[in-house]
Amino acid sequence: MTKRFTAALVGAPFGLTGRVKIVSVSGEERHLLNLQRTVLRQGTSEQEYAIEGVFTAPLSVKFAGIDSPEAVKALQGAEILVSRAAAAPLGQDEFYVEDLKGLTVYAAYTAADTAAAGQSDPPKAVGNILDIVEGGGGFLAEILVTSGEKRLVPFRGEFFGAVDPAAGRAELLVPWILD
Numbered sequence: 001m002t003k004r005f006t007a008a009l010v011g012a013p014f015g016l017t018g019r020v021k022i023v024s025v026s027g028e029e030r031h032l033l034n035l036q037r038t039v040l041r042q043g044t045s046e047q048e049y050a051i052e053g054v055f056t057a058p059l060s061v062k063f064a065g066i067d068s069p070e071a072v073k074a075l076q077g078a079e080i081l082v083s084r085a086a087a088a089p090l091g092q093d094e095f096y097v098e099d100l101k102g103l104t105v106y107a108a109y110t111a112a113d114t115a116a117a118g119q120s121d122p123p124k125a126v127g128n129i130l131d132i133v134e135g136g137g138g139f140l141a142e143i144l145v146t147s148g149e150k151r152l153v154p155f156r157g158e159f160f161g162a163v164d165p166a167a168g169r170a171e172l173l174v175p176w177i178l179d
């Protein structure tokens with residue numbers, strides 16, 4: 001499972017003392033208010049920073065050693081990485097996208113399938129989740145099916161049953177959607 005998450009993005013300078021506006025990627029902000037250290041990632045480069053303060057209205061941060069608007073501009077666009085413990089809290093039936101990537105997708109059996117196949121036959125793997133993307137009507141699971149093609153499936157309860165990142169699996173209730 002993923003140990004670090006992108007919690008926010010570094011935005012524009014705020015004031016003259018090195019404060020920088022940040023934008024939460026989850027929409028949640030409370031978990032960011034207690035940050036004391038973080039890693040900033042720009043491309044493939046990562047650097048750890050101590051945080052001198054987190055402020056609201058607007059949501060902004062003062063990184064230790066960043067003391068001017070010019071220094072802030074060099075950090076614009078960086079990802080603010082946090083540990084799993086400092087990430088946005090999950091609600092019931094919510095997952096971190098990073099934990100869903102790579103899950104094996106199994107076709108759910110109907111009662112008729114189970115009777116025909118026998119109770120001891122394992123579910124059939126139909127692909128792997130590559131990513132979760134936001135679409136106009138909600139989130140979509142991008143699945144690499146066993147044939148090598150990619151398909152998008154709404155990531156909602158009517159399409160997915162049990163999802164267990166710890167076990168590395170997700171149950172697809174309507175396997176015909178991949179045809």
